[in-house]
Each structure stands twice: as structure tokens, then as C-alpha cells.
Amino acid sequence: MRGLIVTADDFGLHERVNAAVARAHRDGVLTCASLMVGASAAHDAVKIARDLPDLRVGLHIVLADGPAVLPYASIPALVDENGRFADRMVRDGFRFFFLPEVRRQLAREIRAQFEAFAATGLALDHVNTHKHFHPHPTVLSMILDIGREFDMRAIRLPFDTGAPLALRPWIALMRARLARAGIAHNDRVYGMTASGAMDTATMLQALTHLPPGVTEIYCHPATPADAPITASMRDYRHADELDALLSPRVAAAIASANLVCGGFADLFPSPT
16 A cells, blocks of 8 residues: 655634645645644634545644744743743754753643644544754653554654655654654654655655555645744745645546545544
8 A cells, every 4th residue: 555645734823824824735736734723824724624624633743943833931941021932952952861850841741732633523633843843762651651642643753765864863763763652653754855855856856756555745735825824934936835735747647546545543543
């Protein structure tokens, strides 16, 4: 079996993202979206998801370069006074591992994000993290422990064949831990090495080389505008990615490849 999951990350980050997700699902090949529950347009995203019952929605846990759910007073070791995580993942990775109080606050915030997703009433299709922080052993342990309480069944495995070799031991460890925990995952992902640039040509190239197993293609679509959505996304080609999701050529390539398409819940149905 060859399965394909096409996901939009950062659902809820901005109304432009939400509009692109809705259009790409209704008129294109998008099957999934990963929701940032603490972002400014999250409520709008939830309303859109409720109107799109076939759109599978997961939790996009934010632990870097984005908003927390809990206030600063609850997690002062993690965020600034505006309630935002910094974009210093190497530093924070060491802090998550070595500092007990930081770990306690981290677990508190991860739980709050699961709770916020549960409060939406949406079915939890999958879990991943903003900027792929979840291969970090401390972060993954907390997601596995806390996610079990919220019926988490699937996690993105961020294995891209073009990713740096230094990441592969961590991905192998993550794969083994997910197997032991009984958590479903994709076999590979496309989008890491072309983040913000999953245009039509890149999407078509990925589709021509899909091996057996489940592949996830993720992207960051948004409707066009003059200003970047965030400073860290100033070079992202959001509109090109939306065009790829709407492309008849991409739809035809998926149709001709005899792929099983959907969300994690469709490709990894729960036992009856």
C-alpha cells in the first residue's frame, strides 16, 4: 500500500493561512491541517474546520518561535513577557533536558495545548510540533505521556531523505519509541528541505518518487499579501504553495499513482 497525507501546518496562525487551508481542501488536494491552538486566528480556524468534516485536524504544538497557551506567570522559564517562545532551539533543547523546573513548566504547557485542542471538540487526527521539536527526547517523552490521556494515535515522523545525516540517529530512536508506544506514524515526509517552497514543480517531483508505505507532504499555504505573516517566514512562498495544492497537474499525478489518500485517521484506522 502506498498512502499519501497532504498537510498544511500553522493552521490558525493567520486568517490568510486559514483561508488557504479551506480553499485547498475544498478545491485541491489538501487532506490535513495542523492547528496552532494558541495562535491569534485559532478560533477562526476551528470554525472553518467544523464546516469541513472531511478535513483531518491535528495539534501543532508550539514550543519555539510562537505563542504559548499559558500566561507568562505560569511558565516564565519558557516564554517572554508577551507569552512567546524564542527561536533558540539548541539553547532550549539543553534547558528542556537538564533543568527540572524548565521541564515542569514544559509539561504544563504541553498539557495546556492538548487541553485547548480537546476543548475545540475536533477529533485529534495527529500531533506534531512547530519547527519539528518533537524528536527531542524530553519533548517526545512528554508528548507520549500526556497525549495518551487525550487519545493521541498518530505523530508525524520528520524523516526526510534529504535531511542532514546528523538527524538520522534521532529519527531512528524516535521511530523505535513510537513503535514501542503503539503510536502510528508516516514512513517519510516531504517538506523539510523545501520548507516554504513546496511549489508545483517540487510537489510533482515528490509524487514521482513515492516508495511503498505512508508519505506525508506538508506545506505552509496562505493567500497572497504584501507583508510576511511572520518575520521568520519572510522568504516563504505561501501563495506558490497554495497554487501547488490547487494545481490540476498535482491532482492528476495523485490520481494516476493509485494512492490511498486522507489523514492519519484514514490511513491508520483505530482497531474496532
